Structure formats: C-alpha cells, structure tokens
Amino acid sequence: MADISGDDSKPHLIFSYGTLKQGFHNHKLTKELISQNDAVFIGPYITRHAYPLVCGPHGLPYLINLPGSGRRIRGELYAVSAVGLARLDDLEGTSIGHYERLPLQLLVNADKDGVVPVDAEAYFAHRSFGEAMWERNGKEGLTEFTEKEAKRYVKRQDRPHQGRNIIEDVRRFVNGE
Numbered sequence: 001m002a003d004i005s006g007d008d009s010k011p012h013l014i015f016s017y018g019t020l021k022q023g024f025h026n027h028k029l030t031k032e033l034i035s036q037n038d039a040v041f042i043g044p045y046i047t048r049h050a051y052p053l054v055c056g057p058h059g060l061p062y063l064i065n066l067p068g069s070g071r072r073i074r075g076e077l078y079a080v081s082a083v084g085l086a087r088l089d090d091l092e093g094t095s096i097g098h099y100e101r102l103p104l105q106l107l108v109n110a111d112k113d114g115v116v117p118v119d120a121e122a123y124f125a126h127r128s129f130g131e132a133m134w135e136r137n138g139k140e141g142l143t144e145f146t147e148k149e150a151k152r153y154v155k156r157q158d159r160p161h162q163g164r165n166i167i168e169d170v171r172r173f174v175n176g177e
Contacts, residue, residue, distance in 0.1 A: 009082075011040070011079035011080060011081060012079070012080045012081075012082070012084075012085050012121060013042070013077060013078070013079055013080075013118065013119070013120035013121065014077070014078050014079075014080050014085070014088065014101075014120065014121055014122070014123075015045060015047070015075050015076070015077055015104065015106055015120045015121065015122040016030070016075050016076045016077075016078060016122075017053060017061065017063055017073050017074070017075035017076075017122065017144070017145055018060070018061030018063075018075075018145045019060075019061065019145070019150070019153060020076075020088070020091075021075060021076050021145070022041075022076065023147075024145070024150055024153075025150070025153060025155060026091065029087065029088070029091055030078065033080065033081075033084040033087060033088075036083075036084075037081075038080065038081040038083050038084035038087070039078050039079065039080045039081070039084045040078065040079045041076065041077075041078055042076075042077040042078060042079055043076070043077060043108065044074065044075070044076055044077075044108075045074075045075060045076065045077045045106040045107065045108055045118065045120075046072050046073065046074050046075075046106065046107055047072050047073045047075075047104060047105070047106055047107075048072070048104070048105035048106060048107050048117050049067045049068060049072070049104070049105065050067070050068055050069060050070050050071050050072050051063055051064060051065070051066065051067060051069065051070050051071075051072075051073055051104070051141075052064035052066055052069050052070030052071075052134045052137075052139070052141040053070060053071070053073050053141045053142045053143070053144075053145065054133055054134060054136075054137040054140075054141050054142065055137070055142075055145075055149050055152060056125075056133055056136075056137075056170060056173050056174075057166075057169040057170055057172070057173040058152075058153065058154040058159050058166075058169065059149065059150070059151075059152030059153035059154055060153070061142075061145040061149065062099075062124075062125035062130070062133050063122055063123070063124050063125065064124065064125050064130045064131065064133060064134045064141075065102055065124045065125070065127065065130055066130070066131065066134060069134070069139070069141075070134075070141035071141055071142070071143045072143070073142075073143065073144065074143060074144040075122075075144070075145075077106060077118070077120060088123075089101065092123045093166060094123075096165070096166075096167060097126045097128055097167060098126060098166055098167060098170070099123040099124060099125060099126060100123070100124055100125075100126050100127065101121045101122070101123055101124075102121060102122065102124050103119060103120070103121055104120060104121070104122050105117040105118065105119055105120070106118045106120050129170050129171070129174055132174040133170070133173070133174055135174075136173065136174045136176065
C-alpha cells in the first residue's frame, strides 16, 4: 500500500458491488489503483444486512441505504489508500451528490457460524434520491450486479447529455421521465 501519512495512514475498506468489480467497466480504475499500490483486493464478501440494490439511469447500479430492505448483496472488498479513496470518491461523484460513502458491515462467508463482521464502507445512492430510486424500481432489488445488468450499462462518454449532468438524469429517472 502506498506510503501515506497522518490519520489517513490506515487503509480504508471499500465494498464494491457494481462496475468497479472484477470484469466490469470501471474495474480499470481499481486495477490502476492496485498497480500503484493504492488498493489491495481482499476477497469476495456479502453484506451482513439486506439492502436494496437497483439499476438506475444508464444502467448504473445503486445501493440504497435502507437496511433491512432488499437482499444481502454480494461484492468485493478492497483495502484502499487515501490517494485511492480520493480517486474513487471522484469517480462516484461524492462531491456533487451522486453517491455517498457510508459504513456497512460485511461477512466473508455468510454460511459459517462465528464469522466476525467486517466494518467497511460502500458507495450508496445519495440520500436525496435513494429511497425514490428504490420506489421507482418497484421495491425490487438484486442480490448482485452481474453481466446481465451490465449489458444495460452506458459508458459515461456514450451517454446522451443534452446539457444534463448525472444528477439531472437521476431526477428524470425517478420521476419516470
């Protein structure tokens, strides 16, 4: 892991459930962070609690911060440096209110007794639209973002902008426009 100083010297544990996972479009950033010693793959994990996981505009996956709704979500856990975390925050649009990084608990193997939960963080749909996104999807969620859902994903450069940003696209999506 890259040499980082101050309070950020401890790696951040980040749960990836969508396009940052191995085999998906944005994993190229994860691979780049790994090659620069700013991330380490820890392994497959599952959320301790159920959460809604849905797809929104452009086929983007959104984890919704409604613990107890939805399903337990499968994904990958990474240890990420402060430098890597800043890159992920930028990709996920935390500064513009697209996603927000929030804590959650994970299990390495949900089928074993005595497994100690791991405290990590994940990128959740921003609170300003998360619940509306869940409702727009009929309160039907996924267990995992797979190749099936990824076929609907539209790369950022291929999205029709028409003067809109992603937040406007989300608003239009949840309003059924």
